Amino acid sequence: MNDDFYNRGIEKAKQKDYAGAIEEFSHALQLTPYSAEAYLQRGLAYYDSGAIHQAVSDYTQALNFYPDSVEANYYRGLARVVLKNLPGALEDVDRAIRLNPHYAAAHNLRGIVRRKQGYIQDAIASFKKAAELYLAQKDKENCRLCLEKIKQLQPPEKPVQQQTSTSAPIITTNAYFTQLLEKAEKGDTREAIADLNWVLQADSQDAQAYCCRGVVRCKMGNYQEAIADFNQALQLNFQDAVVYRNRGKARSLLGDNQGAIADFNQALQIQPEDALVYVARGNAYRAAGDYLGAIADYTQALQINPDDAQAYYNRGIAYTFLEEMPQAVADYQRAASIYCEQEDWDNYHQVLNNLKKIQTSHPESKQQKYNLLRQRLLRLVGGYWEIAQRLIEQKREYYPGMTDEWYLQKAIEDLERDRGR
Structure with missing residues (x-):
């Protein structure tokens, strides 16, 4: 040499x-x-x-x-x-x-x-x-x-006596991470993070540990750090729906709705019957102003799980943005019933409060007409209020000094004329 x-x-x-x-x-x-x-x-x-x-x-x-x-x-x-x-x-x-x-x-x-x-x-x-x-x-x-x-x-409890083979696992890796997530659910997030930091110190290439730590960091509200962990898990080829679903939630909470939707799409390719992902993607669509897309996702989630109170509640919220109050009331009532059966009183009272606001509102006829025009314009632009606002502002520039109702009506008429209606 x-x-x-x-x-x-x-x-x-x-x-x-x-x-x-x-x-x-x-x-x-x-x-x-x-x-x-x-x-x-x-x-x-x-x-x-x-x-x-x-x-x-x-x-x-x-x-x-x-x-x-x-x-x-x-x-x-x-x-x-x-x-x-x-x-x-x-x-x-x-x-x-x-x-x-x-x-x-x-x-x-x-x-x-x-x-x-x-x-x-x-x-x-x-x-x-x-x-x-x-x-x-x-x-x-x-x-x-x-x-x-x-x-x-060390296992939390002594192994059962009939388990005599020393070669059989006492606890699998998946079960170990499940225990850590359960610990975080009970509020012991700092302890769960400490355990996961130890795992990653022992093995910096443990993709599942990065994913698990990302989930816990999401629960703690540390969304940027959570995204970094999910990115690391994906770089280590941990291609699991839970990574994309939770990274999508973190991105949505940071205001990156389009990035969140992309992650939810990936999660659904891996696990197409996951109602949680449809609800999460529906929330991102709703935050982006795509109320019709949100309603479609909540509806899909309810086809998978007809007793999903969160899907009913969120669909009710989307219907209120479209001024479709009868549908919103029906969804709020169904969500309240499910929460009542589950004895989830916090969510139950939250839904009832929103339901009361809808049922006790008595808008004047002029406001009713304005809401109907607004709803009609929203339907013409596919539920995207940002597009509707741009159209209204264009009318304001060309025809200054008119009423809000007039601008809505003008935007509707021009759209329908352009589409040959």
Whole structure:
């Protein structure tokens, strides 16, 4: 091996010039093509630069020349975790441990792999061994992190007695994240965030943890941070409807209604019978002024779930914007009935208050006429009040000094004439 190229590669890697390091190691390998160490170091540079597949290839070449390399086995296992090849990662890390039973990092990585596979008891055993080795090496910080992992993975209750197989998972990864979300639902959002931060500290490539943390951050009102977590989950190929649905909600709450609608569309492609997504997209349409689109989505949600009080309530709101009060009253009444049956008194009283406002309003005949004209114009422009407003303002510019009712009537007449009605 050419030491000059190799040493320059090591130095550039230390400076985080990974492209330069890869080039130097490649020159070294052209001169000495059987150097396991050069392949290992180039693999590390590839890994640090994000080229995970190339890293695995170089680690494999290193192992072809030197199968007993503890480091090559360990680092290929680490890269395979990123690529979600958990069986391959477990095989590599087990081999590294056989070659060096005192390699604390390998026991720690094995714990991560077994946790991701759902074998929590086995993961705890690996983290415990890693903690013991770190303690013996006087590495207090890594020892503390391993002990925290053990604490978090301990089941809340003792396993039932009939569950005798130690190879079966006590709690799956999905169930673990479900417990964290339930904790957040009960108001323990800070504790849930702390748990998820720990998970991501242990494994920064855990896409499901990013998704879960995003959901909790949404509950806390930290919408920008939540979106960042959902983006990270998607970059790690966690293509799940829950990511798009919750990112859409966060975007909508930040005022990005069109972006929210795009996310809800993606969620519905993955899960087309999700009533929650239709309600959420309906809310975004309504916020954007597309009341007819909102009503269509709420109606679709009710076809999937006829007892969805929220869909009735939101559709009622959309109908009020279109001045279609009989339909709004009917939807409010249905929503109130469902909330009453569910003993959801907060929402029940909120719907009743809105219902009372509609039923006790007695507009004068002039206002009634204006509302009817407004509703008629809205229908002509597809429910988009922003378009209707622009048309009215155009009429004001051409015909100043007329009444509001006159401008509405003029806009309607011109639209109907242009459409040949």
